Amino acid sequence: MIDPRSIYATVGEEGFNRLTAAFYDGVAADPLLRPLYPEGELEPARRRLALFLMQYFGGPTAYSDERGHPRLRMRHFAFPIDQARRDAWLRHMAAALDSLELTPEVRATMQRYFEDAATFLVNRAEGDPERLPLRGVSTPPGG
Numbered sequence: 155m156i157d158p159r160s161i162y163a164t165v166g167e168e169g170f171n172r173l174t175a176a177f178y179d180g181v182a183a184d185p186l187l188r189p190l191y192p193e194g195e196l197e198p199a200r201r202r203l204a205l206f207l208m209q210y211f212g213g214p215t216a217y218s219d220e221r222g223h224p225r226l227r228m229r230h231f232a233f234p235i236d237q238a239r240r241d242a243w244l245r246h247m248a249a250a251l252d253s254l255e256l257t258p259e260v261r262a263t264m265q266r267y268f269e270d271a272a273t274f275l276v277n278r279a280e281g282d283p284e285r286l287p288l289r290g291v292s293t294p295p296g297g
């Protein structure tokens with residue numbers, strides 16, 4: 155595992171834009187995830203994710219300059235995220251990571267972060283879209 159904050163220097167702005175574009179191509183075609191974006195437009199969400207990831211992985215702080223503290227768990231409460239949606243999100247992100255030419259160390263560090271963050275963002279029990287599971291942690295890694 156390498157320092158996540160060293161990753162922006164190798165992936166760069168173009169890499170994060172390509173990553174999030176490939177990721178949202180997957181989301182656009184996903185029957186579990188697409189309904190979470192009722193406004194239809196995915197580009198604003200793609201851009202917010204790209205800015206956040208650039209900041210988390212050691213790049214410029216444009217995300218917080220625009221959006222303030224990430225508070226990701228709070229910002230995701232509006233969206234019912236169960237294990238199936240978590241797994242779908244991670245599947246699209248893994249495919250997007252595969253579309254970049256990353257060293258094994260960078261790939262593994264990013265994958266690990268996404269798995270941990272996605273797990274922290276689960277906010278509904280399987281099969282019960284309204285119930286909040288009890289959790290001791292209110293802040294995912296990275297905010």
Ligand code: HEM
Pocket residue numbers: 187190191198199202203206221226229230233235239240243268271272273275276
């Ligand atoms: C676990 C499955 C996940 C689902 C179903 C999900 C879904 C969503 C949805 C529907 C939005 C609103 C789109 C918008 O910005 O307009 C959103 C926003 C966002 N998500 Fe996720 N997300 C997931 C995991 C993650 C993970 C793992 C990260 C970070 C590594 C992340 C980072 C973000 C960010 C930065 C925003 C924009 C927050 C803001 O500034 O308003 N999400 N997500």
